[in-house]
Amino acid sequence: MTTSLSYYEQVGGAPAVRTVVDGFYVRVLDDADLRPYFAGVDMPRLKRHMVVLLCSVLGGPEPYEGRDLAEAHRGMGITAEHYAKVGEHLLSVLREAGVGDEILQHVVLTLNKVESSIVAEPAETAD
Ligand code: HEM
Numbered sequence: 598m599t600t601s602l603s604y605y606e607q608v609g610g611a612p613a614v615r616t617v618v619d620g621f622y623v624r625v626l627d628d629a630d631l632r633p634y635f636a637g638v639d640m641p642r643l644k645r646h647m648v649v650l651l652c653s654v655l656g657g658p659e660p661y662e663g664r665d666l667a668e669a670h671r672g673m674g675i676t677a678e679h680y681a682k683v684g685e686h687l688l689s690v691l692r693e694a695g696v697g698d699e700i701l702q703h704v705v706l707t708l709n710k711v712e713s714s715i716v717a718e719p720a721e722t723a724d
Pocket residue numbers: 631634635638639642643646647650662663664665666669670675679680681683684708711715
């Protein structure tokens with residue numbers, strides 16, 4: 598009999614997600630374009646919320662208790678370019694942690710879905 602593991606289980610559960618999120622914010626804060634957004638932010642709290650959010654995106658059991666993403670990022674003036682950079686940092690860290698393509702694709706789709714809640718000036722779309 599085969600049992601299918603959730604993405605959350607495949608990556609190694611909450612401990613693995615915590616490691617990814619730590620590495621993610623190291624990269625983000627190391628990026629001169631992104632660092633200013635985080636001045637004065639309670640990073641331990643932000644990390645906790647990001648860990649739980651990423652766990653739930655991967656199918657984990659933890660309920661996300663942070664603010665709604667649109668509310669949390671309102672008024673920051675986040676550009677589409679900076680959003681893309683943050684997404685790249687997250688994907689790089691996941692890749693370095695050995696996360697497979699199927700899960701990476703799922704994260705990319707999720708990032709695309711939430712972009713309009715976070716970005717203040719959405720990129721021009723040719724439709
Ligand atoms: C890529 C997708 C993103 C996700 C999934 C995400 C997720 C989150 C989460 C879960 C929180 C915590 C909300 C809370 O504490 O209630 C947060 C806060 C924050 N995010 Fe993001 N974020 C993203 C993109 C960005 C980008 C692109 C920037 C800036 C370039 C950014 C800057 C911030 C800052 C500064 C806070 C702290 C707000 C505060 O505590 O006042 N985020 N984000």
